[in-house]
Amino acid sequence: MRVGLFIPCYIDQFFPEVGIATLQLLEKQGCEVVFPEKQTCCGQPMANTGMEQEGKKIYADLAELFSDCKYIVGPSPSCVNHIREHYDIIEQTEAIRHLRKNAYDLVEFLVDVLKIDHLDASFPYKVGLHRSCHGLRGMHLSKPSELMCDIPLKWEKVLGLVEGVELAKLNRSDECCGFGGTFAVAEEAVSVKMGKDRLADHLANGVEVLTSGDMSCLMHLQGIAGRQKSGPRIVHLANILNGDKL
């Protein structure tokens, strides 16, 4: 199964280990993974600031790069959600339609397409799951606490396949961490306060390692924890699922 690996810009530049884990994990699952090296970004930073018109070329180029992959998989619900929801502003070429239909977040791909029921990984820690908003409410990788209906818990399911993971219960199970792209800078005070509160919730519940499918949220939380010189260890889900050690 030919899978195109989509690595968002900031993961490429700052968190290569997340990309590596994603690649290795997919290969272990028997996927033939290709990585088009010309990719840069999904265009979300511009779009979320109101400048989606400026991102049209980025959208079209990205779609072209992946046009011969059956699936396109990236370790970032936020970017994948953006591709699905907001690539409606350019001409819906074959390539664009293909990308929007076949772009998956890593965890979603593992659960919905590969239907995994086993992982060769162990992670003996109390883990706090940050249910990032775009994955949660945009893609329903877990159940938002506001909704009163049944939604399969995909993040929780994959974590449950890792030996030794003890999933922490949080006081606020799915509140936003306050990252929000350019929001993090434009609304610095609220953003940081939200992040501090998220960290405090995890700490109060004995979390040793905080994880999430979205590295951008983690980058923000890690930044605050780093400045405060306190907080749990922070690790992307892909690394845990890949069996990486702390």
Next chain:
Amino acid sequence: MSTHSEKAAAFIKDEARTNWHDGALWHVREKRDAAASLLPEWELLRNTASHIKDNVLANLDDYLIQFEAEAKKNGVVVHWAKDGKEHNQIVGQILQRSNAKKVVKSKSMLTEECKLNDFLEENDIEIIDTDLGERIIQMRKEEPSHVVLPAIHIKKEEVGELFHKELGTEEGNSDPTYLTKAARTHLRQRFFEADAAITGVNFGIAETGGVVVCTNEGNADMGCHSAAVQIHSMGIEKLLPKAEHLGVFTRLLARSATGQPTTIYTSHFQKPQKGKEMHIVIVDNGRSEQLGKEDFRNSLKCIRCGACMNTCPIYRRSGGHSYHATIPGPIGAILSPNRDLKKYSDLPFASTLCGSCSDVCPVKIDIHEQLYKWRQEIYKHHELPKSKSIPLRITGKIFENPSIFNSVGKIARSSLKHLPRFMVYNNLNGWGKQRELPEVPEYSFKEWYKKQKDE
């Protein structure tokens, strides 16, 4: 005028107060969750409500005409106001004709929107807000900071002080029961003296021509029953086709607002009492313009339950006044730019687009998607500050070109690694004020990939 982010930063300076505000509203959100979870049909109710409102908005002209005709048959005087100014003039004329000097009002965000109180006071008419929260705000000469809990930003100790000064309660006593009792005694007198009563409207029923007002303190009833003249101010979007649709909304409204199964009073006003007058003022004030904008039409479904405010992690930490608009929070941030794009161009950015507002909304308004769309409109109308648009335009150009992206990335990483700390962490770097930047890795993913492929 300062922007949301400046006002929010000022609010958050007092971190203990922020925590208290956040906690109080989160408590309401939890009560809402508990109440909603008891109804297996919750999501079905939301769907139904949303569909009923779709129908109303698609046929608003017909329903308004029907409503007016039915109301007239009941002996109600119906008025139409195109904007807030006309609304105030109409209310002023009604009061003048009946020689009313003292007016009691029960909560209405619409009259806030029209700035009715200021207008009446300028015309020497005494207007008293009778709902406890509204009364507190009125005494403090402030605007409400929430649509359901207008004084949620004020602590009980502060109310104690205010009442001591204004109503002569014991100094230092901030016991809620004591203060409520004092307010009630003070207001009882106002009800007796009132010449006219004004209320907002939660729902107008096209089929019957009647209006429904939902309150917890019963002040709409008190006012309307005692005064000789009753006036109901209603936005054009408040209609429901039939009385049978009401139950869907009353079940959703109270649960979403406070977690109660129903409001304590759901008062129906249909015709004037013998020898008395009943007026309904139907107000547009920008709503029909909103109706014409397809992307933003849905926001007119709002039933003002306040759930989106309670759930919004930004609202909870920045306070209602930071939105500098009559309706704060997520819904306010999509309604306000419709009124004045320039003045409110900061509000659609006061969100992480987390989507919690859309999921909590009982009438399923796609609030966070509308916030996203407003941002695009703001850029198109050149209201995006250059401090945002220029860097992002450059970023966009970099992303368009993979080899530039790679080299810029490399330069950025190496400078972050080697620059002295003061050059990275300074006032120009909003990220670094209270956060570390990520540690710089030895290589990018692409560099790693290339290397291992070549090997």
